[in-house]
Amino acid sequence: MPSIISDVHQKQLDLYTIKELPESHAWKSSSLDDHPSCDSLNVESIPVIDLNDEKFAMDKIGHTCKTWGAFQIINHNISQRLLNDMEDAGKGLFSLPMQQKLKAARSPDGIAGYGVARISSFFSKHMWSEGFTIVGSPLEHARQLWPHDYNKFCDVIEEYENEMEKLAGRLMCLMLGSLGITKDDVKWAIGPSGGCSALQLNSYPACPDPDRAMGLAAHTDSTILTILHQNNTSGLQVFKEGNGWVRVPPLCGALVINVGDLLHILSNGLYPSVLHRAVVNRNRHRLSVAYLYGPPSGVKISPLSKLVDQMNPPMYRPVTWSEYLGTKAKHFDKALSSVRLCAPRIGFANSKDQSGVQVG
Ligand SMILES: C=C1C[C@]23C[C@H]1CC[C@H]2[C@@]12CCC[C@@](C)(C(=O)O1)[C@H]2[C@@H]3C(=O)O
Ligand SMILES: O=C(O)CCC(=O)C(=O)O
Ligand SMILES: [Fe+2]
Secondary structure, three states: OOHHHHHHHOOOOOOOOOOOOOOHHHHHHHHOOOOOOOOOOOOOOEEEEOOOOOOOHHHHHHHHHHHHOOOEEEEOOOOOOHHHHHHHHHHHOOOOHHHHHHHEEEOOOOEEEOOOOOHHOOOOOOOOEEEEEHHHHHHHHHHOOOOOOOHHHHHHHHHHHHHHHHHHHHHHHHHHHOOOOOOOOOOOOOOOOEEEEEEEEEEOOOOOOOHOOOOOOEEEOOOOEEEEEEOOOOEEEEEEOOOOEEEOOOOOOOOOEEEEEEHHHHOOOOOOOEEEEEEEOOOOOOEEEEEEOOOOOOOEEHHHHHOOOOOOOOOEEOEEEEHHHHHHHHHHHHHHHOOOOOOOOOOOOOOOOOOOOOOO
């Protein structure tokens, strides 16, 4: 067996068959603050925004990006049929035998393929999840997973990516529009050339001891924005200053939108990226699909000039997406501050306490 595979194998237990939580997956209670029933009853969750509501959608999005950094959208034009097909494709993939999944294992410094979350190396405990990352065509990995029957998976992925790209473009218009930014200000961002993307499939098997396990540890996304589809099983939580961890209930057909670190930079800190995590369930298998949207390769992201003046100097230096992903892989929760030029605005992200981080 090649060394890459055995290396991944050591870290990747078959979580579907384990009857008792191993010590390697039991997180200290201090790192699970308020977990899992984290929300006090009177705290509302992230807003639900109707994209058909042309008059108010942009204003609501702008306000929500400042206060929550995340929202759910309805009437987004992604068909329920496609969301179901994507979910089935994910289920099909994760229900393959471990030996088969490991044939498409992510290489040690690669991005695409099957494996544990990329941020796992920053924690001394393992997460109760497995993931599959797709960048560009899934063909090569799909062939390894289903040598005789890879077309169905590829067709669904391709259709999903195409539809998500259109939606990401629309959301970019709304999110940047709410900052007073137009097509002329960011030519690369709005229009047919659009951005780049990756697709992350996450699987959280039912867990024998969910209160001591962590599905996906607290992080912000290294994206402009993320479009997340979750199956009808709870687990996603977002961190809100003053409220702590707040659950994001699955709403049939709705999609969750997260502000990522690159929009934080573009907006010069006005739209802070949202800290979020996933917890797990005792009886239910949870699946999520994240469309990770970023700028075209080579484009340097820096605070938009319209948002910068003498009173508001640029807070971040220019970075490309791949440069920032490298920074995240090295510095994790310190990535954003490592590209910062000056102190954050009072009351904005970065002062956030990423509780739960155990550097190991
Ligand atoms: C385009 C991306 C964004 C990545 C890296 C690369 C591919 C996989 C993404 C994720 C998905 C799971 C959470 C995260 C934190 C992780 O471990 O892998 C993400 C990370 C990031 O947002 O930094
Ligand atoms: O599973 C979830 O709800 C969160 C997934 C996530 O945060 C990610 O893929 O970046
Ligand atoms: Fe995320």
